[in-house]
Amino acid sequence: MVPRGDTDLDPAAYGEHIADVYDEWYSTADREPEVAVAVDFLRTRVGAGPALELGVGTGRLALPLAARGTTVVGIDASPRMVARLRDKPGGSEVDVVLGDFAEVTAPGGPFGLVYVVFNTFFALADQDAQVRCFANVAAGLQPGGLFVMEAFVPDVTRYDRGQRVQADRLDGETTHLNVSLHDPVFQRVRSRHLTLGPGGVGTYPVDVRYAWPSELDLMGRLAGLELTERWAGWNGEPFTATSTSHVSVWRRPQ
Numbered sequence: 162m163v164p165r166g167d168t169d170l171d172p173a174a175y176g177e178h179i180a181d182v183y184d185e186w187y188s189t190a191d192r193e194p195e196v197a198v199a200v201d202f203l204r205t206r207v208g209a210g211p212a213l214e215l216g217v218g219t220g221r222l223a224l225p226l227a228a229r230g231t232t233v234v235g236i237d238a239s240p241r242m243v244a245r246l247r248d249k250p251g252g253s254e255v256d257v258v259l260g261d262f263a264e265v266t267a268p269g270g271p272f273g274l275v276y277v278v279f280n281t282f283f284a285l286a287d288q289d290a291q292v293r294c295f296a297n298v299a300a301g302l303q304p305g306g307l308f309v310m311e312a313f314v315p316d317v318t319r320y321d322r323g324q325r326v327q328a329d330r331l332d333g334e335t336t337h338l339n340v341s342l343h344d345p346v347f348q349r350v351r352s353r354h355l356t357l358g359p360g361g362v363g364t365y366p367v368d369v370r371y372a373w374p375s376e377l378d379l380m381g382r383l384a385g386l387e388l389t390e391r392w393a394g395w396n397g398e399p400f401t402a403t404s405t406s407h408v409s410v411w412r413r414p415q
């Protein structure tokens with residue numbers, strides 16, 4: 162028997178739970194400079210476009226990118242996240258396909274740029290889904306088109322005997338905790354972001370299957386893509402052995 166690990170991951174679960182608070186938590190004023198730099202980075206790599214965002218969510222990056230004149234298409238599994246995007250100014254400018262980005266193809270291609278940010282690639286539950294995603298991305302790119310990914314570099318020292326409980330922040334009367342279980346064989350971390358406050362207890366699932374940059378590069382090679390850039394952040398910071406995140410660019414050869 163070949164162990165498969167726990168793959169009961171619903172692609173819509175994260176977004177359906179978090180949609181009401183996502184922008185309040187992650188689309189905050191202090192993050193605006195980083196969004197602006199990320200949009201600049203993407204703008205300079207989109208060529209003649211169009212662009213496709215995997216896991217477009219509430220449009221945190223897609224909307225400012227579209228506002229700068231790029232045609233942006235998105236895929237997302239969560240109807241509630243997409244409803245948030247639709248309600249925003251410019252929301253009707255971004256076409257969104259509802260579905261799993263490892264499986265569905267978006268209309269409007271081939272794309273000059275496909276991108277996936279904020280660790281969203283790791284939402285795919287296992288290596289097979291991640292390999293399929295790379296293959297679909299490669300098939301949807303124009304010759305010379307680019308695939309950009311922003312993701313964390315795994316750090317398994319975070320876990321003590323396969324678990325971690327972390328106080329994330331105190332927000333007024335509300336305490337934010339993160340409770341995680343780590344499976345190093347399948348490279349999975351199942352987490353629950355818990356909020357404890359006057360309104361009661363909130364629980365938000367965040368389940369990921371992480372991969373090191375070297376494994377992502379191998380997925381790229383399997384899909385016929387070549388790594389052309391790797392930075393530690395959107396500002397072009399050098400990527401080193403101590404970097405905790407990366408912005409990587411793979412290219413479909415001409």
Ligand SMILES: C[S@@+](CC[C@H](N)C(=O)[O-])C[C@H]1O[C@@H](n2cnc3c(N)ncnc32)[C@H](O)[C@@H]1O
Pocket residue numbers: 172173175176177215216217218219220221222236237238239242260261262263278279281284285
């Ligand atoms: C962390 S949010 C990022 C949203 C947006 N890209 C941003 O930067 O704010 C992850 C998004 O990916 C979506 N998602 C997660 N797994 C997915 C999958 N397998 N297929 C499609 N969308 C998925 C979620 O619904 C959510 O909207």
